[in-house]
Amino acid sequence: MDDLALAPEAHFEAASEREQRSPDRLFTLKEGDVFLVCDASGDIHGVADGLFHNDTRLLSRLILRLDGSPPALLSSAVGRDNVIFTANATNRPLTPIGAVTTPEGVVHLERKRLVWDGRLYERIRCVNYGDAPATLPLDFSFDADFKDMFEVRGQTRAQRGRRGAPTVLPNGVKFQYEGLDGARRECVIAFSEKPAHLDAHHASVRLELAPRAPKDLYLEVGPEEGPPPAARRFRRASLVAKAAMRRRLRRGGRVQTCGRLFNAWLDKSRADLALLTTDLPTGPYPYAGIPWFSTTFGRDAIITAWQLLWLDPSLAKGVLAYLAHTQAEEHSSFRDAAPGKILHEARRGEMAAQGEVPFGRYYGGVDTTCLFVALAAAYAERTGDRPFLDQIWPALLAATEWMDSFATSDPLGLIRYERGAKTGLLNQGWKDSHDSIFHADGRTPEGPIALVEVQGYAYAAYCGMARLAATRFDRDRAEAWRRRAEQIRQAVEARFWMPELSYYGIALDGENALCEVKASNAGHLLFVGLPSPDRAQAVMRTLLGGGFANGWGLRTLASDQPRYNPMSYHNGSVWPHDTALCAIGFRRYGGADAVPRLLSALFEAAVHFDMRLPELFCGFPRHAGEPPVAYPVACLPQAWAAASVFGILQACLGLHVDGWRHELHVRSPRLPWGISELRLENLPVGERRLDLVFCEADGRVMVLPGRNEEQGVPLITHT
Template sequence: MEPIAGNTLATNYVLKDGDSFIVADAAGDIEGGSDGFFHNDTRLLSRFLLRLGDSQPALLSAAVSRDNVMFVAHLTNRPLPPLGGSPAAQGVIHLQRERFLRNDRLYERIACMNYGRDVVQLPLRLSFAADFRDMFEVRGSVRAARGELLAAESTRTTVVYRYRGLDEAVRTSVLAFSREPARLEPDIAEFMLELHPGVREELYLECGTIAVDAPSAQRFRDGAVHARATMRSRQRRAGQIHSGGPLFDAWMDKSRADLALLTSELDTGPYPYAGIPWFSTPFGRDAVITALQTLWLDPGIARGVLAFLAHHQAQEESAFLDAAPGKIMHETRKGEMAAMRELPFGRYYGGVDTTPLFVTLAGAYAERTGDLMFIERLWPALRAATQWIERVCDGNRDGFLDYARGSSTGLANQGWKDSEDSVFHADGRFPRGPIALVEVQGYAFAALRAMALLAKRRNDVDAAMRWQERSERLRAAVEERFWMSDAGYYGIAVDGDGALCRVRASNPGHLLFAGLPDAGRAASVAANLLTPAFHTGWGLRTLASDEVRYNPMSYHNGSVWPHDTALCAAGLARYGDRAAAVRLLRGMFEAAVHFDLRLPELFCGFPRAQGPTPVAYPVACLPQAWAAGSAFMLLQSCLGLEIDGWRGEVRVERPMLPPGIDRIAVRHVAVDARRVDVVFQRQGDRIGTHLEGRDAAAVPLRFVG
């Protein structure tokens, strides 16, 4: 769903833990707009400003630590008026703001140091507010009514805000200080710190939904230690990339750290939330694709995603929720508007592709791990999901998996390009539903194939044969109805009248990822994708530049989405064009360098020739899980590396290395209960591959092709 309004995230700094996140500016201030400290889709702090008297401190620098745990801002004073001591000249007071999140709680330390020669009276002032806005309000939704903001309460060191929502739930925000302010009101705290030369003074504060022990240096230190340990444990689960290229390795490290930041530890296992700020919640499609991108390095994410989605599988029909038995969740929300059903997104099923992608991921997870025991536990959910796919296909004249939203409050388009203008005919007309998207048929094909292979593993030969035959019928129908022989490409969709939307979009690249086209047509799709109509030099556009609704600044009609480019690259590599995957990886890496090594959700689709840097899309999520995961899918597409969980072996097919990189070691790759390092080394015109590590001798390495 396209975000509506908000500040550009290019200069904002983000932290996340569990169901809480904070977005603030470089000084650490929260000034409104899309800024704030959020918990469960509700803003607990809508303003949080640090001032020295009436003066805003001057910013020296700001950064988030490499592990994404700690935000640090360095500030200094402008001249201060004399307040019983000597006036402080500009630049003699150093303020260091440090913050982190742990257990859905904000911890902050403000340290002040006087580098002057005289005692200084420092008037430190914090102003704050809690508006309890729902995330959808922050995004621009206008509500007919809101609940009641109750009177704030305060003690000597604490301010408590409460809001009674229309759902009768009382939401609380508690702001507490380690020192008693000289003045404390519901929206302001003032401290007068006496700074002696060379002496450091510290103020600690915390914000959360409940009151706990008073903030202190010890609580801050202990919390930071635990927060860092948690983040390290998340990152250690996955294999690690080392190339000897400092910038390339930094990109890989940043991508891995972003995935760890976005991953929440749920009762069902690790789950990557989609992105900050708009989508910091479990999404189905985003998490499945992120799991597919990282499966070769960390199958634990896939297992957690599968378990969560199976647990929340639809059991009944609901037009408002776009739900039907067996369908897999698209999105879940915990805010007031979802609770009041002002929106259907409390637990919403309006994604046509999430269900086949769920089944596809289960098949890929089984191939990667050989974990048939987990598949057995998942089997009822997989059967129900596949039955939903088959029921919908049976209702379509061509046997396609199509969609039509059940309620006007739901999403009009229910593929990954879910903005209202993303599906259209060649003359710009919007099609009548139900709509069958081309890439969704690829996902359904892959899901049926996955079920056939899993059924065979379970010794259910009849079911395996039935699903295999059905997948071939779907393949034939796609080839007949979607192929545009004059363009050598597939159309984007078939509408409710049976008419093909003869539009060239990036969607058919996902067909290659699914393995549906024959070799000849796959080569034609690949040739199209690599032309300037699609390839900007940074990545692939979502829509060819000669199509009627093309706009490089749009959300889905000509922008570049890193995950889309990565899926297309994986498809090109699947059909043997590994050089194209290398080319796409190089463009994405160079784009990432311009975005401080963090690929955004999307960026504008202007051709590279028009400027030295990629052009940002102002309200893109940053970080975004499937954008971060794209780095790993692109690299796997170049290396041709797969793990065969059934045989317990490493498989490599015609690997290639990115330009300028002569060696890549993929370390701590899990193969059954063993761990190995897979090393790729350029040797003249070829790439040599070998295994290292303690378990290397016990793991077979097989070369394919």
């Protein structure tokens, strides 16, 4: 059978229900490679929502109605640990049965759901608070479209696989799809009670509710048939899912402050990171974000892990292990691969398997390889974990050899990109939208392109490899890598600096003409420590000025630049991780007082986003009484956005762990605005765990030992 169109009634919705919904009004659950996106009522409409597994949308529609009408929503939330979604609703007036009418607001309906072991579990609890019995008709409409994630994002396909006719089971429906890749995909929805009416896209269940006597209906959605949904299965899934989340949340150190709202932001950020982190055979790995990027991304994971490195080194270890395992070994123009390159992203959907998109294993990120090496060096300095570094040393050498190839192929020795095939990414830095790199007159530059921040990452990578080689007593390599780092530093200072603007340009084009554009990319040079001190101060002044600082963070592009658009993806929006990396750079160059200011801006933005910073938000200037403006299709949660509070908090505290010497250094600490005490608990330093208290007294921040008196870790403070 050819791919079938959905039943017309499955497409019918009121216009208001099909309107695009802002990500801060959607709710997400994730476990492993399965995630759910639904609206505040718990419904799935098949827009950008659904139940997804391995880049395929299984459940594309699940809508609940009470007697044909939407229940009146009372509240919605995902629990503090991100495990269970709850929606509370009540009835509108029910159709009378005989002479009895159940009035509005008498029946309470609670939807609880979670994702565990590849399945969606839901309990619908109904309570009649009236004095008379009530008949509650629950009507469900559902469908499974098996769309690839790239189709959901809007890409059209010339051909799709074969969708079989749904199979109506005694208590549910099974949907089937055979992809062009030969894989057979199934989705089964099942109910704990046999529906009064059941067809391929609808089910009706009538519940008889005695006064004040709860009655539960369970449903499950999974890739195969299972035992009938029941209370014990829901309870067991809830218990094991919560236990697994607790284990993830216990990794690394913990931060608590005297500020209740600030703590809520810290807790939500940590819970989001735990939600997004999947335990792979190589170790924990943070998937980039939901819904569009719930898979392994190299760049995102590296920067996420780097921001968490001081608190939880195990995340960086898992990221490095996976990326070493998936390192490219051959040339492929289609996948933008070359020996030694580090993965940009990996997809497991039908379109990737068929080669309709190159992202099955795609290496078109020019910065990821440099960042991989730089993170490995930072991990070494944080932990002193020599056995693991020995394990990934061949991958580090291969990555460095790929970087070395530019020393001979490029006249300036700079790291450049140019996509190998038209199906690949046009721009291959972190600002990878098609219009993010341009000349001052608005022209799109011809490649190969050398991005300014990528040279900074390469500089950090070579400096790091030189230090690692020194620990291995390899003086020749250490010296060679130091020379290469210096070569890149001099090239950046000579070719990217704009004297008339006292700022670095965003890129060099294929003719080595500078794109004289003021973008936040230059702030990443401060993060890695490349600029001279006087130029770093000039960059800081520009970034903290009104062109970049909009009151909620730092814009990606100054407001006086061509292509500036505060509603764009990369040309004037605010990305929390970008702001955090710039703030870390400020601390490196003596701008410690600016760090709490930027942390406060992000915190106040998070308050307006229910304590969860999105991937990005619009760059409009801040006005009193007005919230930050949401970007309509931002991922929420997003890993490096969630990690940004911890990266910038480390910069506030001036904290550095010397893993080789098992020492903790604190330099001129600052506290977030409005916070007079901060507790750091269970911080791993070597084989020990350290507790510290940062407290403000007489205008100074003091650092005191925590509850463990004999901690055995030297604490070295610098003024």
